[in-house]
Amino acid sequence: MKDLEIELKQLIIDTLELQGISPLDIASEAPLFDGGLGLDSIDALELGLALKKKYDIHIDTDSTELFNYFASIKNLTRFVVSQQQKIL
Amino acid sequence: MKPIRTASAESAIKETRMCFTLQHWCLWQSEEPPLVDHWPGGEVLPYNGGSPDVGFLPMMQSRRLSPLARAACAVANHCRQKNGDMPSVFFSSHGESQYYFEMLDGIVAHEDVSPSRFSLCVHNAIAGLSSFHSTSFQPYVSLSGGTEGLFAAFLEAAGMLLEVPKVLVVWYEQPLPDAYRAHLATSETTWALAMVLTRAGNSDQQLRLVRRPDKDLSTAEDTAKSLIQAILENRRSSLCQLDRSIWQWSLDYV
Numbered sequence: 001m002k003d004l005e006i007e008l009k010q011l012i013i014d015t016l017e018l019q020g021i022s023p024l025d026i027a028s029e030a031p032l033f034d035g036g037l038g039l040d041s042i043d044a045l046e047l048g049l050a051l052k053k054k055y056d057i058h059i060d061t062d063s064t065e066l067f068n069y070f071a072s073i074k075n076l077t078r079f080v081v082s083q084q085q086k087i088l
Numbered sequence: 089m090k091p092i093r094t095a096s097a098e099s100a101i102k103e104t105r106m107c108f109t110l111q112h113w114c115l116w117q118s119e120e121p122p123l124v125d126h127w128p129g130g131e132v133l134p135y136n137g138g139s140p141d142v143g144f145l146p147m148m149q150s151r152r153l154s155p156l157a158r159a160a161c162a163v164a165n166h167c168r169q170k171n172g173d174m175p176s177v178f179f180s181s182h183g184e185s186q187y188y189f190e191m192l193d194g195i196v197a198h199e200d201v202s203p204s205r206f207s208l209c210v211h212n213a214i215a216g217l218s219s220f221h222s223t224s225f226q227p228y229v230s231l232s233g234g235t236e237g238l239f240a241a242f243l244e245a246a247g248m249l250l251e252v253p254k255v256l257v258v259w260y261e262q263p264l265p266d267a268y269r270a271h272l273a274t275s276e277t278t279w280a281l282a283m284v285l286t287r288a289g290n291s292d293q294q295l296r297l298v299r300r301p302d303k304d305l306s307t308a309e310d311t312a313k314s315l316i317q318a319i320l321e322n323r324r325s326s327l328c329q330l331d332r333s334i335w336q337w338s339l340d341y342v
Contacts, residue, residue, distance in 0.1 A: 017151040038148055045203035052200070 005077050012073075015050040016043050028073040036072075044070060057083045104299040106246050107288035110339065111254065114166040115319055116140045116159050117279035125322040127339065129293050132320070133162055140280075144169075145221055152204055154184060157214045159280035160260040164218045167256055167282040174284070175248050176228040176256040178215035179241035182264060182272070183232060184208060189265040214260070235331040238315070242297055245285050254286045279316060298336045 009023035012032070016039065030036045033044070047070065051057045057080065059066070069079040113130030121132045133140055140162035142150045153161060160178070168174075188209040191201055207213065212230035219228055234240050238259055245255040260280035264272060288294060314326045315337070325338035 019147055019151055021147075042204045042207055049200050049202065 001077055004080060005073055008073055008076055008080065011050055011054060012047065015046055026073060031072055032070060051080065055080055055084060102301060106242055106297045108285040108295045109287065109289050110283060110293040110295045111286050112167055112171050112284040114163040114282045115279065115316070116163055117316065118277045121320055124320070127319045127322055128341065131166065133166065149221055152208060153217070154187060154208065155278050156184060156260055156262045157208070157217060159278055160214045160258055161218045161221060163280045163282035164256060164258045165222065167284050168222050171254065171284045173222060173224050173226050174254045174256050175226045175252055176215065176258060177241045177244045178228060178230045179238055179257065179259045180232060180261055181237065183211045185264050185268065186262065189267065236333065237330050239297065239299060239335050249285065249287050254284055256282060256284055258282045281316065294340045296338050296340060300334050301332060302334045
């Protein structure tokens with residue numbers, strides 16, 4: 001899980017062009033949106049696309065849990081693991 | 089700044105004349121500027137290794153700026169810092185052509201479109217970002233192409249100046265993707281020029297523009313190249329040939 005957390009942090013940094021930020025600067029429990037890292041709605045769409053490309057995860061945009069999945073790195077990691085288990 | 093139309097009964101040629109006070113200007117281009125005198129009353133921003141300095145923006149705002157957007161936002165910000173906030177006219181013939189061509193290539197290859205790239209390809213995106221960065225509540229318009237080229241922006245500015253005391257005109261271009269080059273004139277560099285215009289007066293620099301609906305003037309120059317070169321070489325007048333007209337401009341230092 002820790003490795004996946006770091007991988008997701010790096011994915012966010014690369015995809016969203018967060019210059020000068022390293023995975024160490026992103027706390028796993030900190031909010032990604034609404035304060036915290038300060039990402040916005042376009043970032044959420046971009047991140048969804050990056051997850052699809054890297055992990056073949058298709059996100060159900062009607063899901064009521066969507067905000068929860070993207071709330072923090074920890075939540076996102078759990079979400080990616082659960083989706084990968086579905087694929088397997 | 090009053091547009092005046094005069095018609096000759098003999099040739100039915102209509103001339104349009106405009107005059108502005110050029111209160112301030114700012115230019116950046118992606119090559120080292122020549123070490124010669126440039127126009128007075130403005131500044132050429134440092135080449136800065138081929139990328140204009142946008143250190144006035146927090147990283148979360150600057151991170152998405154393309155090279156073209158960085159150039160336009162840098163010169164616009166410089167003029168706003170020196171002259172205060174004002175309504176603006178943003179003009180570019182082809183805007184974010186590199187981004188939208190890459191996106192079209194991706195669509196052909198059945199790739200997903202990047203949402204942020206898509207949002208930044210919209211022609212008024214750069215004007216919107218610049219307004220947002222400046223926390224401006226002033227109106228702006230974003231123009232492209234058309235048969236009058238940049239001079240459409242001056243016409244728009246003349247209209248705005250009937251109601252407000254000063255207008256920011258920002259003009260920005262970059263090299264077109266190779267696929268377009270056989271069909272359209274293109275800039276060889278990325279550059280942006282911002283001009284603060286006020287109504288014509290008896291002081292400072294008067295920028296005079298005359299439009300004639302003529303064609304095929306062999307001595308006329310490419311608009312962009314002509315104006316940018318003129319600024320950098322301190323040349324004060326030129327003729328520009330467009331699809332349906334010839335524009336003559338001159339800068340008179342009163």
